[in-house]
Amino acid sequence: MNAIPLTWYLMLAALLFVIGLFGVLTRRHAIGALLGVELMLNAVNINLLAFWRHLHGTASAQVFVLIIITVAAAEAAVGLALILNVYRVFHTVDVDEINLMKG
Amino acid sequence: MSPTLQYAAFFTLAALILIPALFVVVSRNIVRAALWLCACLVSVAVLFLVLGAEFLAAIQVLLYIGGIMVLLLFALLMTRRIGEPDVRVVNRQVGWALLGCAALASVLFWMLRGERWPVARVAADGSPAAMADALLRPFVLPFEVASLLLLAAMIAAIVIARQEPGE
Numbered sequence: 001m002n003a004i005p006l007t008w009y010l011m012l013a014a015l016l017f018v019i020g021l022f023g024v025l026t027r028r029h030a031i032g033a034l035l036g037v038e039l040m041l042n043a044v045n046i047n048l049l050a051f052w053r054h055l056h057g058t059a060s061a062q063v064f065v066l067i068i069i070t071v072a073a074a075e076a077a078v079g080l081a082l083i084l085n086v087y088r089v090f091h092t093v094d095v096d097e098i099n100l101m102k103g
Numbered sequence: 104m105s106p107t108l109q110y111a112a113f114f115t116l117a118a119l120i121l122i123p124a125l126f127v128v129v130s131r132n133i134v135r136a137a138l139w140l141c142a143c144l145v146s147v148a149v150l151f152l153v154l155g156a157e158f159l160a161a162i163q164v165l166l167y168i169g170g171i172m173v174l175l176l177f178a179l180l181m182t183r184r185i186g187e188p189d190v191r192v193v194n195r196q197v198g199w200a201l202l203g204c205a206a207l208a209s210v211l212f213w214m215l216r217g218e219r220w221p222v223a224r225v226a227a228d229g230s231p232a233a234m235a236d237a238l239l240r241p242f243v244l245p246f247e248v249a250s251l252l253l254l255a256a257m258i259a260a261i262v263i264a265r266q267e268p269g270e
Contacts, residue, residue: 003106004113006220009154012117014211016124018204023128025200026193031179035127035140038171042147045159053154054222059237062229063245065159066238069166070249074256076171080178081264087182088266096194 009050017043030083030093034076041072116153119146137175144168155229 016039023036045065052061087093104112123143130136144167151160238246 003109006222007215007218008113010215011212012120012150014208014215015121018208018211019121019124019128021207022200022204025204026197027128028194029133031175031182032128032133032136034175035136038140038167039124039127039143042144045163046147046150049151049154049156049159052156055220059228059233060242062156062159062234063237063242065156066162066234067245067249069159069162070253073166073171074252076174077256077260078263080174081260083178084181084264093182 006050006054009054010047013043013046013050016040016046028094028096030086030095030098031080033095034079034083037075038072041068044068112153116146116150120150134176134179137172137179140175141168141172144172157229158231158234159229 020036020039020043023039024033025036027033027036045068048061048065048068052058083093086098090098092098120143123139123146126139127136127143130139144163148160148163148167151157151163
């Protein structure tokens, strides 16, 4: 699709990033916030691949995207383990009620 | 393909990405939100294909939908009763969050609108062979660090989620 300008891809990624950010900021369910983080990471990947397609022919952007997906997998595994442990202690995953350290 | 057809295809794909993404953040049922995220990730994989990165599209489906989403759904099943709609899905800062996100979106759009990129017309090589070449020659150190990171994350997840015998 050569007729699509680079800016459109970047605007699509910006919208996806903002939607994900809204989810992270407003979700009360801890896993819901993680879903928002996944959306934001995908927006970054779209950005990187759009730049890769339109600006340079080197494969470095693809390697970046691969490493971002790897880090997302690691983040999801550790984050979900933390959420399971929080659920075991507090019997809830509502981030508004996990306020033990609030003064 | 004619430009009009390409525009139509792009906007259809954009809608297929953004509408599921909206449902991910506003859906009342968290399991449905996770399933909407699956739909969004499939559309993003199609966008990767359109951009010419077929290997990454396959990785997106395999790793995100096959791995991360299954992990998320398992965690959902373990932490809440299924079918019980959440009483209130958003917290008290929803107004400020909406305002901040709208402001960020407008700033990003305003910046992107005036930008002129030095677009190259060379076709980028998205074949798995070119990527493997890059991964194992100039990027071999990040590649090994990523494997170490995965090992550390795996051990950390096991240690954190393990139930202590005394509890």
